[in-house]
Amino acid sequence: AQKVTQAQTEISVVEKEDVTLDCVYETRDTTYYLFWYKQPPSGELVFLIRRNSFDEQNEISGRYSWNFQKSTSSFNFTITASQVVDSAVYFCALSEGPQGAQKLVFGQGTRLTINP
Amino acid sequence: NAGVMQNPRHLVRRRGQEARLRCSPMKGHSHVYWYRQLPEEGLKFMVYLQKENIIDESGMPKERFSAEFPKEGPSILRIQQVVRGDSAAYFCASSGRTAYQETQYFGPGTRLLVL
Numbered sequence: 001a002q003k004v005t006q007a008q009t010e011i012s013v014v015e016k017e018d019v020t021l022d023c024v025y026e027t028r029d030t031t032y033y034l035f036w037y038k039q040p041p042s043g044e045l046v047f048l049i050r051r052n053s054f055d056e057q058n059e060i061s062g063r064y065s066w067n068f069q070k071s072t073s074s075f076n077f078t079i080t081a082s083q084v085v086d087s088a089v090y091f092c093a094l095s096e097g098p099q100g101a102q103k104l105v106f107g108q109g110t111r112l113t114i115n116p
Numbered sequence: 117n118a119g120v121m122q123n124p125r126h127l128v129r130r131r132g133q134e135a136r137l138r139c140s141p142m143k144g145h146s147h148v149y150w151y152r153q154l155p156e157e158g159l160k161f162m163v164y165l166q167k168e169n170i171i172d173e174s175g176m177p178k179e180r181f182s183a184e185f186p187k188e189g190p191s192i193l194r195i196q197q198v199v200r201g202d203s204a205a206y207f208c209a210s211s212g213r214t215a216y217q218e219t220q221y222f223g224p225g226t227r228l229l230v231l
Binding site: 035037043044045046047050091093102103104105106107108109 | 147149151157158159160161164171172174175205207209211219220221222223224225227
């Protein structure tokens with residue numbers, strides 16, 4: 001069965017610190033996709049990134065970067081020079097392979113608080 | 117370019133009443149998904165629909181819950197005879213025509229409170 005584990009329930013750091021959110025997944029599929037979504041206090045879900053299982057290149061987008069390692073089944077998310085606006089709950093998610101039903105399996109989320 | 121629309125944003129019902137949640141997918145999207153987020157929990161898949169078809173309802177509770185996505189109009193998630201345990205945020209997501217591992221974009225959610 002597919003599973004996504006975000007072991008860090010809550011993280012609190014001071015502004016400008018770097019912070020890494022961990023995500024570990026389990027799947028039997030050879031083709032799968034991984035996602036990160038952000039849920040700010042206003043409650044909506046904001047898409048951040050999508051990565052397929054054949055692309056292990058790390059990605060950087062401004063202050064955000066993602067490290068995908070198939071060997072450890074991890075897809076970690078780092079925020080550099082954190083800002084108060086980064087405070088949110090962050091969800092990692094996994095979707096099934098090509099024959100799957102496209103549903104997303106979410107981790108429990110990590111609540112990130114950036115203190116001024 | 118309008119995103120996924122959901123209404124109402126907040127819905128209050130008394131036990132035993134019916135709740136109807138509506139979702140209009142992003143323009144050009146024909147695949148709709150419903151997820152439920154219980155308090156302090158992650159999101160759980162409920163159902164995946166295409167126009168006039170339910171593709172996967174493996175996450176739907178067996179009773180009282182139903183979903184549709186008619187040829188015209190929004191997708192509807194219907195909860196009959198609501199109970200307090202149905203209080204949650206219900207999110208709709210949509211993806212493009214091919215749906216094959218396309219990104220799902222989420223609406224703002226409907227917060228259902230059952231009194």
